[in-house]
Amino acid sequence: MFARGRPVRARPRSHGGSLELSDRTGTLLTMEQKQDLYTQRLEKLARIREAGEEPFKYSYPRTHTVEQAYKEYARADGADTSVKLAGRLFALRYHGKSVFGDLCDDSGKIQLFFGLNELGGERFEFLSKLVNIGDFLGVTGNMFTTRTNQVTVKVHDFSLLTKSLRPLPEKWHGLKDVEIRLRQRYLDLLSNESVREIFRKRSHVIRSIREFLDARGYIEVETPMLQPIPGGATARPFVTHHNALDRDLYLRIAPELYLKRLLVGGFEKVYEINRNFRNEGLSQRHNPEFTMLELYHAYVDYESIMELVEQMVNHMVVELTGGHRLVYQGSEINLEPPWPRVAFFDAVREFAGVDIEAVHGADRAHEAVSHLKLELDESAGYGKICDELLKTYVVPKLIAPTFIVDHPAELSPLAKRKRGNQRLTERFQPYIGGLEMGNAFSELNDPQEQRARFEEQMKLRERGDEEAQTLDEDYVTALEYGMPPAAGLGIGVDRLVMLLTDSASIKDVILFPQLRTLADAGTGE
């Protein structure tokens, strides 16, 4: 379907150089089709210019959006309502000496009526011969109701605002080809209203996170995306290079260590909503760049953050649905606080049937799970085995919102140990709809212990674990100046949006998700 690997630019063409430029953007049409539909439009373009009309206008003084026009017409209650609207034509229905059209703007769709009597012969001919579905139009007219009771604009005059040179996807079935939907998201957006709705909701969700936190006295900050030492999470980073400094830098895997430096600096409630980058595989739940909310609050522990999370998520659901419930992938979910707290080891015991808490050391842990169908690397440590048990047996069951709390210390090098149980940390993860929504803990602020935990990670790294964390001296120094007791939280915003829009894949909630590049997808030449 793609004209990959073809010597596109070298192919001789009858219509001159202007066509060749467009090929570099990667056409989805075969050359033959393009010659046809595309050059038809180019010919119209030339005829429009010959007729003295500019096919790419600069502005249009519209008086109403489509939505406003409907409202004003309803308010006018039969009185004359004249409007100037602008939008894209999505349909044209010809009837000899009249034409019906559908005009869409960001607010909705409205029917247009073009009559020969109102427009005059010249403009009517222009419309019939030179305007296509897909073109942007500005129209002046007054509103009326057809005999089939359809509110319509009777057009007295129109202006071609932008000539469209390529045909739109089919109107009835919409655009379904997943690859085109993702690679040419603009086509997906303009032909699938439900997709536009998802991204409106995404915008709404992020706005209400800000409102929620701002109202509670948090300040929003921005910390480096380019970091000399990638810290704050267990993940492989992307590497880049700064020429003037002649050094490698890493795209951040988390803002955590910088945000906690701000606690040292005296801020007490901070948050950041921004992109993280992790050099990992793609899946329904993973995109290499994803949006993370992180926040830190001084003088509280993880219990307070748990309350914040259930309040915040419930707040979003109320904003979007008006209630506490939503449906995610066929399951009804009630987000009303409080959500159950289940200890990590209890959850594993209940769902995997393994009392991993009673087991000590990696070797014993391997024995304890040998009867289960876990595909574990021999080098997996105790923490890794625990994590695998949770992911495999517990997480898929956590449809109703649940906090898994008090993770084994091996899994959490930046978290404080639990009071009364040194094997655990004061950490929690919210799960909803089987999705891991985030991670939070009482923050480790003892610089000596932090250094020791980093050193354990460095040992893992030396043994070949590329995800193990790196010792950040500057961060430890900051802790030595004193960081107040605090708790912090990370929430995967994309996954939250998946939940709130009933989306099965993270690609559905990211406008331009990472895809294999077409250059790499060639025939391997």
Add this chain to the structure above:
RNA sequence: GGGUGGGUAGCUCAGGUGGUAGAGCAUCGGCCUUUUAAGCCGGUGGUCGAGGGUUCGAGUCCCUCCCCACUCACCA
């Protein structure tokens, strides 16, 4: 990387056991001044993902490769 399904017109899709590639929409021409997936008549448009093989003959069967989705592995 493994498994499953898929790739046919600009878009959405049909094409039993091999026999000259189809429909709807879009597009172009004709008719039609209240239609709304408008209708009617006619036309343009295809390297059937790519290459090789079997065959008198391949969209269809065989082989290799490319791409997409799902899934497993990897992975907060």
